[in-house]
Amino acid sequence: MTRETQQYTIRHIQPDDFPTMRAFFNSPIHLHQHLDWHTPNERLHFTPFWIAERNHSILGAFCSPIIKHQISWIQLFAIKKMISQPKAWQSLYNAFVEYCHENEKSIQVFSLAYYPWYVKLLENAGFQPAYSIVTLENEGIYLPDFRFTTNDYALVPMTLENFPLVHQLDILAFDLPWQMTDAALLKAFRSSIYATMVTHDDQIIGYQITTEGDNTLHLARIAVHPQFQNQGIAGYLIHDLVLFMKRFHFKCLSVNTQSNNHASLALYRKMGFFKTGSSIPVMVQSV
Secondary structure (H helix, E strand, C coil): CEEECCCCEEEECCHHHHHHHHHHHCCCEEEEECCCCCCHHHHCCCCCEEEEEECCEEEEEEECCEECCCEEECCEEEEECCCCHHHHHHHHHHHHHHHHHHHCCCCEEEEECCCHHHHHHHHHCCCEEEEEEEEEEECCCCCCCCCCCCCCEEEEECCHHHHHHHHHHHHHHCCHHHCCCHHHHHHHHHCEEEEEEEEECCEEEEEEEEEECCCCEEEEEEEECHHHCCCCHHHHHHHHHHHHHHHCCCCCEEEEEECCCHHHHHHHHHCCCEEEEEEEEEEEEEC
């Protein structure tokens, strides 16, 4: 599909565009991208992915895959630095909205909003604040003891062989806006330094995936099967993770969660985490 505007030609990306897009990402651009483990070049394979060009020169890009016909997170918006941000954004985002109206029912479009220039674009497009992503840290100073009172649970390493069942659990544990595709979760696992599971009668009932930073750890994902929540399983996974942090002398363990996820915040406080003061707004619009 191609759309002509007064400023740009807007069209879906094609495989022949990939080399040019890689060069585009290495040029002076303004770039917003979703906080996960995918690089801009990896997102070239996502659908829909729109590009804005003029005289056969790529000037902007927009990517926002639709999940289960209901939810979309803006994965990437990029624009050459000498190009008008509002005009390029409007052209690309309007193409996405038109695509939604032609192919889907009502879609909730979410976006992280951590750059002031990008926040202004979202606000002008009608996005509203939803909540924030807050960061907490644990330095291992205080660690409550967590022990299972039964031998029915086992803590084991996560393996690639387990991954399909881990992804099934993840879908059950998270509401739709926070569910991850199998590709995104697999990318997290392959980026991890420490990943464990809790099993019960050979069933995976909880897991955590942790990545490594600059002498720090980040709890990238943790989930417990709904039928086994409120039984200390998440606390046990975190307890073991903090021991891992201390054993290998990492400086701290960080985690992100939603500002309105009170159960999650209470658990992290109980496990010795404290808020850092860092937060990222989440904005949303229905189209």
